[in-house]
Amino acid sequence: MKFTIEPKSSSSKPSAIFQIKNETFGQGLFQMMAGPCSVETREQIFAIAECLSSLGVKVLRGGAFKPRSSPYSFQGLGLAGLQLLKEAADTYNLITVSEIMDGEDLHLMEEHVDILQVGSRNMQNYSLLKKLGKSSKPVLLKRGCSATYHELLLSAEYILSGGNERVILCERGIRSFDAYTRNVLDLSAVPVLKSLSHLPVIVDPSHGTGRRELIEPMAKAAVACGADGLMIEVHPTPDEALSDKDQTISLESFKKIMGDVQKLVHSL
Amino acid sequence: MKFTIEPKSSSSKPSAIFQIKNETFGQGLFQMMAGPCSVETREQIFAIAECLSSLGVKVLRGGAFKPRSSPYSFQGLGLAGLQLLKEAADTYNLITVSEIMDGEDLHLMEEHVDILQVGSRNMQNYSLLKKLGKSSKPVLLKRGCSATYHELLLSAEYILSGGNERVILCERGIRSFDAYTRNVLDLSAVPVLKSLSHLPVIVDPSHGTGRRELIEPMAKAAVACGADGLMIEVHPTPDEALSDKDQTISLESFKKIMGDVQKLVHSL
């Protein structure tokens, strides 16, 4: 599976369709992913997992190793977080996704997590991407906050060219001039990336806006322009979240969005 | 109708609902607007007007005075363009919108056009905005390509504070770092501006993307996040358009989008 240097060539390929555990991912196959920014406690992650399961969501996200701008901010629970995430997912039969920050953690992450997330800050950490190209686990690759479409596709290429064909692309907002939102959610990325690549493209409206009240409208917009999935940060008590609380919604709000999104997916 | 300096205060006002000829505009009242970038010939503008009318569209756009980056590019037909636009609109009972570039043209524009458009390049042309504040015609105010939400609302305030209460805001893409699209369509502007202001907010996916193939998905996304209208560039033979041809769609493509959008508007 070698692409030429122009990732555009991949658009002539059939859309990627692949399995992760018992679920199917690919262009045109919508998958909701949700969970807390950080795994914090057993109660927290189990409450979320139970809620997601009851709504038919199949993928549970949860951070254990957290990339924080400051070394003095909460850095995540580490291994303990991974174990709690796995326990909750096993209990409710969910697929997990969590961020890998260091190639040295690969074995540990593979043991505990179903989908390895590369965060926006590491989108061009090519050493990490090359190691993921040799992993047996699928990868969720988030767009860097000032990466072009072409650069995102070339970063995916680092993984694909290593032999790992299960890559999911994620638009999560780009950096711009208006501080009102945390980032500018670039939804044109969805149709553009789907036309240039055979990979599924999902959207993260939580980081893409940084504001709770924008999650619902932007989630619906993402679905309307063809997103193959969403990733949304939820928490039983958002105001008490240890990280990203301004963009984290409650389980009640999530239920409402899940209903709207399902309706929209079926109507398209 | 005086706002304090923080336009945010307007969110405590009831949503603006106003008439333009026989049509009602306001938050929650979807209106499609379409037409050529530039009025070129009688055949062109009549063909478009007829098509729009047959689809139930009420607003016909068409440029007569064109703001072009280069003085050597086609500058529009001027008065002849306004006359053709008015004639076509009168024939098919449509409301017209066309750009005003100079306060000196105000009387001329008021005679021929129903909605006066301020283009993105003139969003902070305060002399023009003040004159429009005294006009009896409604104004379509496009966001500057690097204007913050706050700046857009303050520009609207120049019109509102002059006594003209019929203002429609338009998101049309912001300038960013990836040349793949002409601009980055910032759809978060829709829910943000609707929460900060009582004015209707529409979206122009043509300028917002600069690429034909993106008009359909982004039009649907705009509707899904609550846009109160769309403005789309159409042409009977897009490849022959004298301006903006890369982002102009055919009447056939427009029909398809109009159907999708209507379905979506009703389902929300």
Place this chain on the structure above:
Amino acid sequence: MKFTIEPKSSSSKPSAIFQIKNETFGQGLFQMMAGPCSVETREQIFAIAECLSSLGVKVLRGGAFKPRSSPYSFQGLGLAGLQLLKEAADTYNLITVSEIMDGEDLHLMEEHVDILQVGSRNMQNYSLLKKLGKSSKPVLLKRGCSATYHELLLSAEYILSGGNERVILCERGIRSFDAYTRNVLDLSAVPVLKSLSHLPVIVDPSHGTGRRELIEPMAKAAVACGADGLMIEVHPTPDEALSDKDQTISLESFKKIMGDVQKLVHSL
């Protein structure tokens, strides 16, 4: 004096050298311009004019019609401001520069002001530029806050192609993602614009940074990379300035900068 559509062609022309009153402007001929953001009182503008004159500065800036983001902010003294500016300049034998916001003011501005400034918000107000192309007064054209080099040169072309050959380009900062400075001063604009065009290029570090403490280092940097002039906002009591006070320096600070800059100009 017709350029082809590619303004690049102008680089094959000899550098523009032109007179404004008794002073010579052009590539390689450094000119300092300074003065208040807004003309406020007779005392203020005369104190500044006297100081500039004593330091050998030849150009006095001062705003009379002010483009303010909000309609409720101080809008300048208007005609009274122009009269005070002219009176102070006549007393101290200075050349004046002030912003024109509206083509209707052209005759009035020409009567009172030696160099007509087009502000960044109006860089693509083509109606205004066309009128300035027919004016007998030289034009200082500021770069729009998200204008490309090419767009700035094409805006200059609107003036040049009308027959007015005395145009000065001004870099004054572009919009970016870090709110620490008001704008990002793009000093590469100096050598780039001088290579693409025959026009003189000056730098405004006041708007370009928005912070007093950065005026000195960035003024020196501008000179070091070849700026043909500087425009700096000064005020006898900066903390009391009615506009732009955070970026306005005292006459004492200006004296220090003027000395450093002159030394640097001579050493290059």
Place this chain on the structure above:
Amino acid sequence: MKFTIEPKSSSSKPSAIFQIKNETFGQGLFQMMAGPCSVETREQIFAIAECLSSLGVKVLRGGAFKPRSSPYSFQGLGLAGLQLLKEAADTYNLITVSEIMDGEDLHLMEEHVDILQVGSRNMQNYSLLKKLGKSSKPVLLKRGCSATYHELLLSAEYILSGGNERVILCERGIRSFDAYTRNVLDLSAVPVLKSLSHLPVIVDPSHGTGRRELIEPMAKAAVACGADGLMIEVHPTPDEALSDKDQTISLESFKKIMGDVQKLVHSL
């Protein structure tokens, strides 16, 4: 050496002054750094080292592990490159700087290189930064292409808080909207970072502009606003460079710049 979360606090510290081999680095102590984008051959790196040595330059840069956007581009010579770099530096008594892309390479890099560079793509690779905080080697930390000043200082904090106090900050251009230059060199970063931090701040005009003809003016501008050093890409035959050739200058051009810069450093 613990900072509080606001790195600003460091401005109350005395400027950092530290030794790297026999050379002193710190605020106010100018150091030129130059060399090829990539070490390519023994002839190439020795020719450059000899030239630098003859001009009094003390620091030789050279890439061995190259972060390339595409996995199919030249990735550097790896260990062989490090060995050639060290050999040339030992012969001419130079200090070396080369990029570390992976924490796993730390021991290898420490054996061969005097200053470990973190590239802009890895500025927020916190796993790598934490490991460098425990290294005995000084670190050259390049600003990410859309990192705020605050984020850059917090990334430095990851290294400083680990106990490694020898950190050099480097401005190398930020991403913006005009494709004429590769990046926008943000020279305000120099005085801003020097006021917020006690660390030395250097400038890389090669990546900051991406164009050969801009290296000289921007190098001078950087010095004029207080840069504590420069990093410039040079090559005996720039047109044949395997990477970054558009921004790489010849040894002859470098000699000219070195002379100009030294004159400017002494005159300030």
